[in-house]
Amino acid sequence: MNCSEIQDLAAALVDHEPLNMHDLDEVEAHLKSCPSCQYEYEMDLMTSHIVRARIPLVDAPREAYLSIREAIEDY
Ligand SMILES: [Zn+2]
Structure with a gap:
Protein backbone atom coordinates (compact mmCIF):
# COMPACT_ATOMS: atom_id res chain seq x y z
CA MET A 1 0.00 0.00 0.00
CA ASN A 2 1.27 3.48 -0.75
CA CYS A 3 0.94 6.55 1.44
CA SER A 4 -2.24 7.84 -0.17
CA GLU A 5 -3.99 4.49 0.27
CA ILE A 6 -2.87 4.38 3.89
CA GLN A 7 -4.15 7.91 4.48
CA ASP A 8 -7.53 7.00 2.98
CA LEU A 9 -7.82 4.06 5.36
CA ALA A 10 -6.58 6.13 8.30
CA ALA A 11 -9.26 8.74 7.55
CA ALA A 12 -11.86 5.96 7.51
CA LEU A 13 -10.52 4.86 10.89
CA VAL A 14 -10.94 8.38 12.28
CA ASP A 15 -14.55 8.35 11.06
CA GLN A 38 1.33 9.74 11.11
CA TYR A 39 1.05 13.53 10.93
CA GLU A 40 -1.93 13.34 8.56
CA TYR A 41 -3.62 10.82 10.84
CA GLU A 42 -3.09 12.96 13.94
CA MET A 43 -4.41 16.03 12.14
CA ASP A 44 -7.51 14.06 11.09
CA LEU A 45 -8.02 12.87 14.65
CA MET A 46 -7.65 16.35 16.08
CA THR A 47 -9.99 17.86 13.51
CA SER A 48 -12.64 15.26 14.21
CA HIS A 49 -12.35 15.88 17.98
CA ILE A 50 -12.65 19.63 17.51
CA VAL A 51 -15.65 19.29 15.21
CA ARG A 52 -17.39 16.93 17.64
CA ALA A 53 -16.60 19.13 20.65
CA ARG A 54 -17.98 22.23 18.92
CA ILE A 55 -21.30 20.82 17.74
CA PRO A 56 -23.24 21.78 20.93
CA LEU A 57 -21.83 25.34 20.82
CA VAL A 58 -22.75 25.73 17.16
CA ASP A 59 -26.28 24.47 17.86
CA ALA A 60 -26.87 26.92 20.73
CA PRO A 61 -28.28 30.26 19.62
CA ARG A 62 -25.78 33.07 20.01
CA GLU A 63 -28.23 35.08 22.14
CA ALA A 64 -28.46 32.27 24.65
CA TYR A 65 -24.70 32.05 24.81
CA LEU A 66 -24.38 35.80 25.32
CA SER A 67 -27.04 35.99 28.02
CA ILE A 68 -25.37 33.14 29.91
CA ARG A 69 -22.05 34.99 29.67
CA GLU A 70 -23.70 38.20 30.92
CA ALA A 71 -25.34 36.37 33.82
CA ILE A 72 -21.98 34.92 34.81
CA GLU A 73 -20.24 38.27 34.54
CA ASP A 74 -22.94 40.08 36.58
CA TYR A 75 -22.62 37.47 39.28
ZN1 LIG B 1 3.11 6.97 4.46
Missing part, protein backbone atom coordinates in the same frame (compact mmCIF):
# COMPACT_ATOMS: atom_id res chain seq x y z
CA HIS A 16 -15.07 5.03 12.92
CA GLU A 17 -15.59 3.07 9.75
CA PRO A 18 -14.84 -0.62 10.26
CA LEU A 19 -11.61 -1.88 8.68
CA ASN A 20 -10.70 -5.52 8.26
CA MET A 21 -7.88 -6.86 10.44
CA HIS A 22 -5.45 -7.02 7.55
CA ASP A 23 -5.93 -3.35 6.58
CA LEU A 24 -5.83 -2.31 10.22
CA ASP A 25 -2.48 -4.08 10.71
CA GLU A 26 -1.04 -2.48 7.62
CA VAL A 27 -2.23 0.99 8.58
CA GLU A 28 -0.84 0.64 12.10
CA ALA A 29 2.51 -0.66 10.88
CA HIS A 30 2.74 2.04 8.24
CA LEU A 31 1.85 4.85 10.66
CA LYS A 32 4.66 3.72 12.97
CA SER A 33 7.23 3.92 10.20
CA CYS A 34 5.98 6.90 8.16
CA PRO A 35 6.04 10.31 9.87
CA SER A 36 4.07 12.08 7.14
CA CYS A 37 1.15 9.62 7.32
